[in-house]
Amino acid sequence: MVDRFIENFDCGHRACGGCGASAAVRMILKGAGKNTIVVSPTGCLEVFSTPYPETAWKTPWIHSLFENSSAVASGIEASLKKQGRLDKEKILVIGGDGATVDIGTLCISGAFERGHDFTYVCYDNEAYMNTGIQRSGATPYDADTTTSPAGVCSTGNNRPKKDLPQILVAHGSPYVATASMAYPMDLMKKVETAMNTKGPCYIQVHTPCCTGWGYDGAKTMEIGRMAVECGLWANYEIVNGELTSAKKVKRVPVDDYLKAQKRFRHLFKPVRNDAEIAKIQAIADKNAKKYGIDIE
Amino acid sequence: MEGSIAIAETVRLCRPQVISAYPITPQTHIVEGLASIVADGRLDAEYICVESEFSALSACIGASAAGSRVYSATTSQGLALMAEVVFNSAGMRLPIVMGIANRAISAPLSIWNDQQDSIMMRDSGWIQLYAEDNQEAIDMHILAYKVCEDHDILLPAFVCFDGFILSHVYEPIDLPSQELVDTFLGPFNPYQKLDVNDPISLGMYATPEYYLEFRYEHDKAVHRAAEALKKYGKEFGEVFGRDYSELVVGYKLEDAETAIVAMGSICGTVKDAIDEMRADGKKVGLLNLRCFRPFPSTDVAKALAHVNTIAVLDKNVSLGAKGAVAIEIKEACYGSNIPVYDYILGLGGRDVRKRDIKKIVELAEKGEGDMFYGLREEVL
Amino acid sequence: MTLGIGCTARPGNSRNNKTGSWRVFYPVMDTEKCTKCGTCQLICPEGCINQNPDKTYSIDLDFCKGCGMCAEECPDKAKAIHMVKEEK
Numbered sequence: 001m002v003d004r005f006i007e008n009f010d011c012g013h014r015a016c017g018g019c020g021a022s023a024a025v026r027m028i029l030k031g032a033g034k035n036t037i038v039v040s041p042t043g044c045l046e047v048f049s050t051p052y053p054e055t056a057w058k059t060p061w062i063h064s065l066f067e068n069s070s071a072v073a074s075g076i077e078a079s080l081k082k083q084g085r086l087d088k089e090k091i092l093v094i095g096g097d098g099a100t101v102d103i104g105t106l107c108i109s110g111a112f113e114r115g116h117d118f119t120y121v122c123y124d125n126e127a128y129m130n131t132g133i134q135r136s137g138a139t140p141y142d143a144d145t146t147t148s149p150a151g152v153c154s155t156g157n158n159r160p161k162k163d164l165p166q167i168l169v170a171h172g173s174p175y176v177a178t179a180s181m182a183y184p185m186d187l188m189k190k191v192e193t194a195m196n197t198k199g200p201c202y203i204q205v206h207t208p209c210c211t212g213w214g215y216d217g218a219k220t221m222e223i224g225r226m227a228v229e230c231g232l233w234a235n236y237e238i239v240n241g242e243l244t245s246a247k248k249v250k251r252v253p254v255d256d257y258l259k260a261q262k263r264f265r266h267l268f269k270p271v272r273n274d275a276e277i278a279k280i281q282a283i284a285d286k287n288a289k290k291y292g293i294d295i296e
Numbered sequence: 297m298e299g300s301i302a303i304a305e306t307v308r309l310c311r312p313q314v315i316s317a318y319p320i321t322p323q324t325h326i327v328e329g330l331a332s333i334v335a336d337g338r339l340d341a342e343y344i345c346v347e348s349e350f351s352a353l354s355a356c357i358g359a360s361a362a363g364s365r366v367y368s369a370t371t372s373q374g375l376a377l378m379a380e381v382v383f384n385s386a387g388m389r390l391p392i393v394m395g396i397a398n399r400a401i402s403a404p405l406s407i408w409n410d411q412q413d414s415i416m417m418r419d420s421g422w423i424q425l426y427a428e429d430n431q432e433a434i435d436m437h438i439l440a441y442k443v444c445e446d447h448d449i450l451l452p453a454f455v456c457f458d459g460f461i462l463s464h465v466y467e468p469i470d471l472p473s474q475e476l477v478d479t480f481l482g483p484f485n486p487y488q489k490l491d492v493n494d495p496i497s498l499g500m501y502a503t504p505e506y507y508l509e510f511r512y513e514h515d516k517a518v519h520r521a522a523e524a525l526k527k528y529g530k531e532f533g534e535v536f537g538r539d540y541s542e543l544v545v546g547y548k549l550e551d552a553e554t555a556i557v558a559m560g561s562i563c564g565t566v567k568d569a570i571d572e573m574r575a576d577g578k579k580v581g582l583l584n585l586r587c588f589r590p591f592p593s594t595d596v597a598k599a600l601a602h603v604n605t606i607a608v609l610d611k612n613v614s615l616g617a618k619g620a621v622a623i624e625i626k627e628a629c630y631g632s633n634i635p636v637y638d639y640i641l642g643l644g645g646r647d648v649r650k651r652d653i654k655k656i657v658e659l660a661e662k663g664e665g666d667m668f669y670g671l672r673e674e675v676l
Numbered sequence: 677m678t679l680g681i682g683c684t685a686r687p688g689n690s691r692n693n694k695t696g697s698w699r700v701f702y703p704v705m706d707t708e709k710c711t712k713c714g715t716c717q718l719i720c721p722e723g724c725i726n727q728n729p730d731k732t733y734s735i736d737l738d739f740c741k742g743c744g745m746c747a748e749e750c751p752d753k754a755k756a757i758h759m760v761k762e763e764k
Contacts, residue, residue: 004718011724012690017698017741022721035492039358049690050500052683056690060490063499064357065384071351075316075358075366076490078342082313082364089492107354110347184718210743218744218759221719389682450681488684500683513679 002188006030013056014048018217020207020224021045021123024181025094028121028205029059031191035089037080039073041099042066044130045123067103069093070111070120077116090195091118097138098128100204101164108164112171112200119194119201122164123181125209133212137162140232141283142276143263145212150266155276160283165204169238174199177237180206182224186235186247193237206233214262226257231284234291246291254281299430299462302469303369303395304329306434308339309477310393310441313364313484316344316355320374321407322459323397327369349374353381353394360390361498363491365441365484369395371459372413373402379417385452386421387514388499389487391444392452393437394422397459398560398611400644408645409459411560411611415588415620421514423453423521424589426559430467432586433457435532438477439540442528447487449524451517456588458561458611460645472536480535522590543587544595548574552581554657555600557625558609559585562648566609569653580657585621593628600629606636607660609648613640618666637665646670691739695722699742701759707732709756716746716757 008029015022021044029036038061040046046063049056064072073093080086100108100122108120127145128134135148139157144150148157165176175197179187187205194201208224210217227233229249236246258264258280267273267280288294297305304326307315315334317327334343342359346352349370356366370378375396385392396414400406414424425440427433433455440453457463488496502510522543529540547567549555556566563584573580583599585592600606606629610619617623622638629636637660642648652670659665710732717725717733724739725746735746735757747757 004714005727007723009723010687010690011722011736011739012693012695013722014693014695015721017721018743018745019721023719023745026721026723027718037362037490037492047501050497050685052500052502052506053677053680053685054690054693055497055500055685055687057497058495058687060492060495061497062358062361062490063497063501064354064388065380068350068354068357068381071346071354072358072361074344074346074351075314075355075360076362077358078314078316078344078355079359079362079364079366082340082342083362106348107351110351113347114345181719216744218748220721220743220745221749387683487681495687496684497687498682498684500680500685502683506679509679510683513681 002031002192003033004030004188006033008058010056010058012054014051015044016211016217018210018220020181020209020220021125022048023220024123024187024205024207027181027184027187028094028191031188032090032092032195033192036092037076037089039069039076039091039093041069041095041104043096043099045094045096047130066099068107069095069099070104070107073118074111074114074116077118086117092195093118093120095122096129097122097124097126098136101137101162109171112168112173116200117198121191122204123207124204125207125212127212129209129212141280142267144266145263155273156266165202165238168202169241173202174240175201177203178235179203180224180228180233180235182221182228183235190237215260223260226260230254230257231288231293232257234287234293236291243291246293248293248295250295251288251293254284297469298325298464298466299433299457300325300464301329302430302434302471303437304333305471306437307367308333309472309474310438310481311339311365312341312367314342314344314359314366316346316352316359316366317368317370318346318349318352318374320349320371322399322463323369323371323395325463326395349378350381353378353385356392357381357385357388357390360392361490363486363489366392368392369397371397372399375413375417376401382417382420382422389450390452391450393440393444394452394454395437396454396456397463398456399459406644409461410643410645411456414454414456415612417454418589418620421451421518422589423451423518425453425455425587426585427455427457427462428561428563428584430462430465430469431538433462434469435536435538435540438472438480439528439532441481443521443524445484446524449517449521450487451521456560461561476535480532518590522592525587543592544599545584545586546599547582547584549581549583549599551579552603553579554605554607554661555581555583555603556607556609556653556657557583557585557621559588559621560611562609562611562642565648565650566653569650572650573654573657578657591624596625596628597632600634601632603634605660606634607656607665608636608638610638610640611642613643635663639665639667639669641669694738695741696738699740699762701742701744701761702737703735703740703742703747703757704760705733705735706756709754711751711754713751715749715751719745719749721745
């Protein structure tokens, strides 16, 4: 049972007001419960939570480098196993999409291939936010970032999101899920499930970023809901390689979600870019079909 | 036994709980030896078959931070790949011991010995020990754990031994007993660790207000390691019968007119050459550097104060400048007016023979130095 | 203060950083209207909303950055929180 009043992340951290990731981290830690050791890669979370000597972490916490948190977690797991602590203490990596989907691919693949008992939760704000909003492998199609800017000859990022959940399913992970901080109860439950599943488990959490996506911080939950409701983000669970649950929605067109964020503004100004928006709609349609999210 | 196997057996005696290493020539026999030891239940450890050297050292960080004694080994390309982690682990002040089977660095690709790999990490804040023979290689592993884990030191250490020349060579070894190693080392008692009963945040980031002070403390610790090495080196001698209380060791140096300075297995060849030169009446001696970081400047200056000529053998080159050892020796002897000549040799496994040492002494005494020794002009 | 070896610290001192000073808007909570659903406490990015003994909630203005998520998400049937501009 998740105790929603556990507080393992303290006030006084330096996240932007309205930060989806910091709200998500509080929820993730509630889902994880006590006796959790956290590993973080370099990124927004690490930077806003631990400027020496201030730390917002009330759990044991370690940060090494940008790309190696899965390898560090592997080492912690091996050590806890040898010390006989692995039945009591659990290992949780919380890292951003940059660290997870791009530069950390080597380490996460190795750790999942070796089958270490830990949970990796990726807070996906869809770009390298901490360094100023550069494109990552998780940046959605046509999003404007500083390294995939919209311009005269560009409509923004020209690739779809990398499907890391599927890659880790292929590694034989017993539990792979996606979640959104806009659906806290679902997120906490999934984290609890992952922490209690033996083996390497992965959850990718959609965490809207008001600074990077360009919307008023008060709307973080709403933006998160809109992503799910138009099908561009699907919440699902894959248990031992089988899709066992997906959040069903009465799907709406992608327009409202895109219009609400500055990073897609170029698709509407000076005129609506019908061709590009159709491509994005197709991505949403594909998600809907793949995960069965449409309410019949 | 083979050097690599001796090292594997010694690591077993040190009882690491986690071994995380990636195979790379010429260290492979060490990791294979350890895998076999663990598979046979002769060591109760977790052996992580990591997917790269980068992950190897990263896993060591995690395991050490969680409270386990750890071991890894690498060389050359592997060490270069884990460069980021090397600096990171030292800054996190984790007492990791890593064997380095010294090998030349690409490009061009070479699997043969020189000391460029560990030398290029000299800024990293790791202790660096260099073994002359396999006995030293294994003794230094035990000594390294003792020094690194001291709560006043808390540094990782490289134990360097020349690849192939030592790792693949069969020499008689005195392998210490488990009881003696247990008494000398004791169980791992971490200064701090990841523990839900006493949470800490480890590896935070430092703003300009704090970074300088962290680096200062780290530098002080590396300097303190010199005394710790001597102290525990003396204790090692009392327990195991082989003394390591000096960071630099002279051989026929006391009355030498010309001194050769060298590090690693080449010292064996140098000693034989010196014996022959002495028989011919030449007053030559050797200063063997056992420890490159912390650099024992004072000890070096004292040991070389009386000589007329210094010839430094560098199995490395800081391209565009000089050999790294010569640069340090010059710095240590600054103000003494003794000429220091640098001979870059043995790179990429090029054999160095007694006659080369004798030739070098001749060149040094003629005032000819600061060169790549032994160039094959015909291939240039 | 001794330097934390390895750049280390124990929990607690992020609270020395009173992020309430960042605010442009601040939340006003009307506990009469509060339906005690706990949504605000759950979603606040700061974690600065605490449960009162009577199970309503109050916001710690030392740390509240004024993002407005609580006011936005407070259920329609309650709307117990509204944002007010800070006077300087």
